[in-house]
Amino acid sequence: MLGGLALSAVVAPHANAASGLLQPLSVEPWTRMPGAPILDHPYGLPSPRESVVVRRAARAWPVPGAASSLTPLADLHGAITPNGLVYERHHAGVPDIDPDQHRLVIHGLVREPKLFTMEDLLRLPSESRVHFLECSGNTASEWKGPSGLPVQLTHGLLSCCEWTGVRLSTLLEAAGGLAANNGHAPRWILAEGADAAAMTRSLPLDRVLDRALVVYAQNGERLRPENGYPLRLLVPGFEGNTNVKWLRRLKLVDAPLETREETSKYTNLLADGRARQFVFEMDAKSVITRPSPGHKLTTHGYYPIVGLAWSGRGAIRQVEVSVDGGRSWQPARLDGTPGDRALTRFHTGWVWNGEPATILSRATDSTGYIQPTREALVAARGLNSNYHYNAIQQWRVDADGSVKNA
Amino acid sequence: MLGGLALSAVVAPHANAASGLLQPLSVEPWTRMPGAPILDHPYGLPSPRESVVVRRAARAWPVPGAASSLTPLADLHGAITPNGLVYERHHAGVPDIDPDQHRLVIHGLVREPKLFTMEDLLRLPSESRVHFLECSGNTASEWKGPSGLPVQLTHGLLSCCEWTGVRLSTLLEAAGGLAANNGHAPRWILAEGADAAAMTRSLPLDRVLDRALVVYAQNGERLRPENGYPLRLLVPGFEGNTNVKWLRRLKLVDAPLETREETSKYTNLLADGRARQFVFEMDAKSVITRPSPGHKLTTHGYYPIVGLAWSGRGAIRQVEVSVDGGRSWQPARLDGTPGDRALTRFHTGWVWNGEPATILSRATDSTGYIQPTREALVAARGLNSNYHYNAIQQWRVDADGSVKNA
Known part of the structure; x- marks a missing residue:
């Protein structure tokens, strides 16, 4: 069946006696019978065999609506986060908003305050861009040293989507432009959500005007309810909380x-x-997602080391990887051209000889900023800063191949 | 509640008496009560309010497993297709493959035939790239003139994802490289699927070796069952059918x-x-997705015209849009830098004055090739070519604002 080749030659690159790979290609049951018809799934879902790849909460929250769930980074590939796995952080749960009733108002120090329906917004010029979102509390578990947690729970308040919407500057234009009033100049903008927390954040206009979008779609389709349906603010590079979901109001x-x-x-x-x-911009950061805690190296030999890097201040310029606890570093390969304020997947390889090792990654962004060590970060910020932890993350590989956050 | 501004000033850009927009921003029920807690949805789904945005079959197929379903392009944004809406074309249904049992063999004119488990493949170097997939039968409905169908059914055998996997060249390397045998030189590669159709296609090695990937992930997560779980071939730019799903065998x-x-x-x-x-490469093509048949222009005034352009031979260089039946053209704005063999979203604007109009788009790719008219395409190919229809597509806007494929 394999064209006459010697079956003993058909081995995997890493075959060994225990792995049972010295078998011919057999005709499996799924080749012997027709598969499922198309109309079973007008909107598709992952294979049930991938059911462990889900968002998880880091802990039990006292109020179910004021909680977070994290993206399973260890099981993901590339840079795009599929919509079903984008992390969540809510302050009063996920509202069920009727898009036909939803309104966005822009008012305050503008010439002509405006009320927009969703239909109005869809009639304005739009654009699509790929950007990451990171909760400012991401990786807070590591301030005092290795928490023992896997990467989903240490770094999973992080996702990356293609977002589509209308530039904030276009909305301001539709409102007749900025207008000072009685000596009050329009220098900040308040964004308010329509959830029960009425989430409100103030943003400095000069730092958001050229890049903020009011978005209604993520990865091609309308926003997911838990990500702001039908409308949210997107401020690329700013801490997640400022990207106000369920956006109802912008006040200059x-x-x-x-x-x-x-x-x-x-x-x-x-x-x-x-x-x-x-403190708005999320500083440059990276993390190795494979291998990471929970993975196990099964045999000696070649392993890819892959991970994610990102910066709220621009594009990733370089990622370096160390497999000796930071004594030596090698530059990693990046997928394509790193995007502005987008997750960037990095790759390198490693031949594991079976000895304990410590692996880590270090990002440099387009401003020249280099991701700091934990020691340097703590020296600058102390141990009370719950937010904006971006230190180099290390994983320990034990002699038995298990990978630990230790 | 709106900070004292005159309520009469809070109007939408296109407000009219009938649209009921002259109302203040009210506090809706979803702001008055906490929303749904997080753990309701460890793997998220679109809002039930978007339930019409699903894949649809163009017709009833005599055999349910040998059928297709199409991506709802009219309702999508940006370039990425969410995994749940990626088009399908199956020849024997969707097999339920156990990834732990699945094997890929590479054999024939190679030095050392190899059998790979999924775990083996995950131990090889990988890369991620954004590429479109288009069925070669896409838009076959229009060979004989306007079909009357909406864009989902005319152009929806088209999707675009970020794909992750192993280069074909890496697999060949793992198999010791190419090896001629008894005067037979390795010039083609046969790809075989593990579905009940045992889909097999022959591909010219010199045209696929530098770009083909064996992929296990799409948009970050493992392939969906209907898109080839756990493994498929990806040959960027080639007709969909050659991107063999459920890949089990590669023979040189x-x-x-x-x-x-x-x-x-x-x-x-x-x-x-x-x-x-x-005929492998899908030629340059474009289509306006909004407005498109089924949409209705409700008032006179500004409307965005947005659509998708792509080429199997490289990147999109330019898209032009006409609102006068092709007499005059204006260049459209493209999102970001168009990717190699990726969907590219284009944008332009139009002030509709209420008169009937015919809108169309025309793509030019990086080779200089310009999307042809239907007349030119038919003159070159006749009317029997079921596949590879890529002519300029026009939509008619009637005086009542309805948009038709006519």
Whole structure:
């Protein structure tokens, strides 16, 4: 059946006696009978055999609606996150919004305040761009050292989609442009969500005007309910929380409104008791997703090392990988041309000889910024900053091939 | 509630008396109560309010497993097709393959034939790339003139994903490289699927070696069952059928095997009775997806015109749009830098004055090839070529705003 070739030659590159690979290609049951018809799945789902690849919560939350679920990075490939696995962080659960009733208002220091229906927004010029979203609390588990958690729970408040929507600047144009009033100049913009938390954040206009989008689609289709259906703000590179979901209101103002989510929350307490406020951009960061905790190296030999790198300040310029605890580094190969504020998949290879090893990755972005060590990050920020942890992450490979966050 | 602004000023850009937009922003029920908790959806789905956005079959097929379903292009945005909506074309249904039992063999004119498990393949170097897939039968409905069908049914055998897998050249390397035998030189490669159709296609090695991937993931997650789980061939730019799903075998041979799917099917009958065989690349093509048949222009004024363009021979260089039946053309804006053999979203705008109009788009690819008119295509190919229809597509806008394929 294999064209007369010697069956003993048909072996896998890493075959060994235990793996049972010294078998001919057999005709399996699924080749012997017709498969399932098409109309079983007008909207498709993953194979039930992949049912372990789901979002998970890091912990039990006291209020079910004020919680997060994390993207299973260890099982994903490439840079795009499929919509079903995009991470969630909600403050009052997922509202069920009727898009025909939903409205977006833009008001405050503009010439002509406007109310938009979804149909109105779809009649404005749009654009699509690939950008990551990262919760500012991502990887907070590692501030005090290795948490033991797998990469889904340490780094999974991170996803990347192709987003489609209308530029904020287009909406401002539709509202007749900015307009100072009684000495109040339009320097900030308040975004408000229609969820029960009425999530509100103030954003500096000069840093968001050239890049913010009001988006209604992700990866081709309308936003998922848990990602802001029918409308959200997207500020590429800014901490996730500022990308206000279920967006209902944009108000042009002259100063930040000091809302709850930018005073008691989403500020960064330093060692000396002062807090960094309005820290928006997520700094350059990377993590090895395979192998990562939970994976096991089964035999000695070649293993790919793959991971993700990203920066809220631009594109990824370089990723370096070390397999000796950071003593030596080799540049990784990047997929294609790294996109602006997009996840970038990196690849390198490694021949594992069976000895314990420590593997880590380090990102450099287009501004020249290099991802810091945990020690350097803690020296600068102290241990009270719950948010914006972006240190180099290491995984330990034990002699038995198990990979640990230790 | 709107900060004291005159409510009469809060109007939509296209507001009119009938649209009921002259209302203040109200606090809707979904803002008054907490939303759904997170753990309701470890793998997310679209809003039930988007339930019409599904794959559809163009017709009832006599055998349910030998059929196709089409991507709802009129309702999608950007370039990425979400996995749940990627088009399908099966010849014997969707097999339920156990990835732990699945094997890929590479044999024939190679030095060391190899059998790979999925685990073996995941231990080889990989890469991710965004490419479209188009069935060679896409848009066959239009050979004889406007079919009256909407864009999902005329152009929906078309999708675009980020694919992850192993280069064919890497697999050949793992098999010790090519090896002539008794005067037989390795010039073609046969790909065979593990479905009940045992789909087999012969491909010219010199045209696929630098770009073919054996892929196990799409848009970040493992392949969907209907798209080849756990493994398929991807030959960017080649007609869909050659991207063999459920891939089990690659055989290096010296000449095409003249299988059923490259003799009685997937050949292109010309007017003089001769057939074009082994027509692989999908030529440059474009289509306006919004507005398109089924959409209705509700008021006079500005409308975006958006659509998709692609070429199996490279990247899209330019898309032009006409709103006067092809008498004059204007260049469209393209999202980002068009990718090699990837869908490219184009945008332009149009002020509709209420008169009947005919809108169309025309793609030019990086080789300089320009999408032909239907008349030119028919003059070259006749009317018997079921496959590879890529002519300029026009939609008619009637005075009542309805859009038709006429």
